[in-house]
Amino acid sequence: xxxxxxxxxxxxxxxxxxxxxxxxxxxxxxxxxxxxxxxxxxxxxxxxxxxxxxxxxxxxxxxxxxxxxxxxxxxxxxxxxxxxxxxxxxxxxxxxxxxxxxxxxxxxxxxxxxxxx
Amino acid sequence: xxxxxxxxxxxxxxxxxxxxxxxxxxxxxxxxxxxxxxxxxxxxxxxxxxxxxxxxxxxxxxxxxxxxxxxxxxxxxxxxxxxxxxxxxxxxxxxxxxxxxxxxxxxxxxxxxxx
Numbered sequence: 001x002x003x004x005x006x007x008x009x010x011x012x013x014x015x016x017x018x019x020x021x022x023x024x025x026x027x028x029x030x031x032x033x034x035x036x037x038x039x040x041x042x043x044x045x046x047x048x049x050x051x052x053x054x055x056x057x058x059x060x061x062x063x064x065x066x067x068x069x070x071x072x073x074x075x076x077x078x079x080x081x082x083x084x085x086x087x088x089x090x091x092x093x094x095x096x097x098x099x100x101x102x103x104x105x106x107x108x109x110x111x112x113x114x115x116x117x
Numbered sequence: 118x119x120x121x122x123x124x125x126x127x128x129x130x131x132x133x134x135x136x137x138x139x140x141x142x143x144x145x146x147x148x149x150x151x152x153x154x155x156x157x158x159x160x161x162x163x164x165x166x167x168x169x170x171x172x173x174x175x176x177x178x179x180x181x182x183x184x185x186x187x188x189x190x191x192x193x194x195x196x197x198x199x200x201x202x203x204x205x206x207x208x209x210x211x212x213x214x215x216x217x218x219x220x221x222x223x224x225x226x227x228x229x230x231x232x
Contacts, residue, residue, distance in 0.1 A: 004159075033217040043206065045160075045223035052218055091159050095217050103215050104173050105150065107159040 003027065004092050004108035011113050013082045020067070021077040021111045023092030029053075032096045034075040035105070036066065039089040048090075051075055079113075087115045119143065121224035123209050129230045135197035138227045142190070142211030148172075149186055150221060151194050152208040160208055166192065167215055199231045 005024045013019035025034065036048040051059045051066045059066040067076040079086055089110045095103040122141040130136050142149050147168050152160035163182065164174040168189040177184065181200070186192040196203055206228050210221040 006159075031217055033219075035220060037223075043226050043228075045208065045210070047220045047222070050218060050220060095215075095219075103217055104162055104165055105210075105212075105221055106162060107152075109159045 003106045004094055006090075006092055006108040006111050008111045009109075011111055012116055013079075013086075013113065014116050015084060016081055018078060018080045019082055019113065021079070021090050021092075021113065023075045023077065023108060025073050025075065025092070025094050027073075027094065027096050029096045032094055034066070034068070035093040035095075036064070036075075036077045037091045037093060037107075038086075039091060039110070041088070045091070049077070082115045084115050084117060087113060089113075121209055121211050121222055123207075123224035123227055125227055126225060127228050127230075129232060130199055132201055132231050133198040135195065136199055136229065137193050137195045138207050138209075138229075140192045140194070140209030140224060142192070142209070143222055146211035146213055146222075147189070148212045148215040148219070148221075149192050150208075150210040150212075151184055151192070152210065154206045154208055154226070156205070163194070165215070172215060196229075199229075201231050204229055204231045 032053045034051045038046045049061045063080045065078045091110045092108045149166045151163045154160045163177045164184045165172040166186040184194045206226040208226045210223045212219045212221040
């Protein structure tokens, strides 16, 4: 079964508008961490934001915020004031906290975001 | 701080040939990962090391893929023999620890084309 599901293969957004990228996850653990990464066409993976399962506040990092709904097992990324440079693939990832020796970091299938001028 | 270094950046080989990729993680990072990313898909974890021990290699095709992490620092990933479906970008990443809240830092990747 998929641990991380990103249901939007591609999204368009107008420059300067906000956009939400969806991510749902599947885990039976109480302790886990959720991450979002950006992958531009150049290929490198860039860490954007982190949300812990016990964090009561939604994480924010500049123009990025994470809409964390624990009961629904969703961790949507919100990008405010989109810029042309935001055009990239976006991946949601999760670490489950079941193993102190090193918890695996697993990724979803990604969403391609295209920002229109 | 130097990032994760990978080499080579690109490699083209014929099927049934062998190939090796090298990764140097960020200094002091205990956890090292190898991912396979097929075009248009998310990264798939092949193997995860904690220092020089293997944490998980359940998705590593062990009949043809092997990986080692010498002295808990550098790592090599080998494919022998390569198949057409191995064409992908191979990403190496490292993190300070493998704990829940630790982000991973990625290298530029090695793009492998098997013809």
